[in-house]
Amino acid sequence: MADALSLVARSLTEIRPDLGEEGTPITRESVLFYARDPGVPILGLDSMEALELLAILEEECDVQLADTGIRIAELHTVGDVVDALEKAL
């Protein structure tokens, strides 16, 4: 679990170097896109960045997330991505 999370976090900072530079905490609860609740930490990805995140994870782990039926619209948090990745591994 920790490995997949750190891999996702590292991939996120690769796509969005500003997250790393600003020391934005990336946890399972971090919301990928936006959140209605202002108290929830958000990463503010756009849909292209979400696609890139999947592409990087696929390359790093030699898996094909597209085969798992994963849909961008169903990914809300970093935890969702971690779970999808673990299922594919």
Added chain:
Amino acid sequence: MTARGHRRVLVTGMGVESCAGGTPEELWKALSAGEPALAPLELEEPLPCEVGGAVTGFEPGDYMSRQQVRRTSRFQQLLFAAAVKAVEKAGLRTPPDALYVGTGGGGLDESARLVTVLRERGWAAMNRLGLLRLLPNMAAGLLAGELSVTGPVLTLSTACSSSTDALGAGLRAVRDGTAEVALVGGVESWLDLPCLASFTLLDALSRRPAAEAALASRPFDRDRDGMVPAEGAGVLVLESEESALRRGAEVHGELLGAAATCDAGHAVAPRADGEVAARAVVRALADAGVEPEAVDLLSAHGTSTPLNDRAETAAIRRAFGAHAGQLAITAPKSVIGHACGACGILESVGLLMALRHDFVPPTANLENPDPECDLDYTPLKGRPASLSVAVKQNFGFGGQNSALVFGAA
């Protein structure tokens, strides 16, 4: 205002990425010296075509963010770089009002890459952003986002006339007030195996060996044997006279007129009599309000293919009548090869530089003129001349014929 009552359309910025260099000055140096910038192609497997004009040493990261580099394919990167340089050269501080881009194939090379992955590893392994890297309009879309162009952003695809037609569209947009400033670009990235193989199968490319790279493109020469493929991009900033004066912009020349026609016949071969191609030039001159006799220099399409060069000679004779014999003509593809959708704009940059320097650039490798190509194609050596008005003409598959008229600054 022009004599015809049109708003004047000035060229206030130029940017290029070409096999002859990444600045208009480098491009001009090669063109004016008649020194071919063509070299052996580096292909994954051998093809009968061995020579091309690749843009070497190009680092997209010099112009784009890491994210943009990752998301884009070569045709988008080449255009982006040329646009960044053109905008900088023009000193633009506000977004252009319109953007017109010509490209023959867009990301055809990316398309081939996706199909290879699909066949070898399945659909799920394809690049997730692949579609956005191949759609022809995505080079313009990327630029529009970068430069905040919210007016018309149009991509024209008329094969080798694409960027010539894009310049025509830009001219009209500035003339009619749609735009005070229009960015016009052309781009082609087609030095990949499937593209080159396809053109080879049409028997359109030179088969000169790699060792004869500098001799391969020889428009109007009797020993020509096909075009030499090249990649590249060019961008011109077109601006109304009022806007240019207000900004104190440097003016590189004036775009006076444009027109296009279609042979409406054969898919790849031009009409041998040049009748419809000549009509494009005649209409462009009329659009510019310029008499044929006032034209000092013509930049030929000059593909170096047996059929095209003969038909083009016939077209020039028809368009210019008796003046054809006095007209200085140059064939830039002898130096920079054939950049398809980008050729019109790269060659227009060459023409503007010729007007600026009052110098007729030569046609390289024109050692033994084809008897049926009997005009003054400025063989081998350029010459100084007083140049005020010049015509750029380009033709494309599908019977496309396009012409532009430029005036000196």
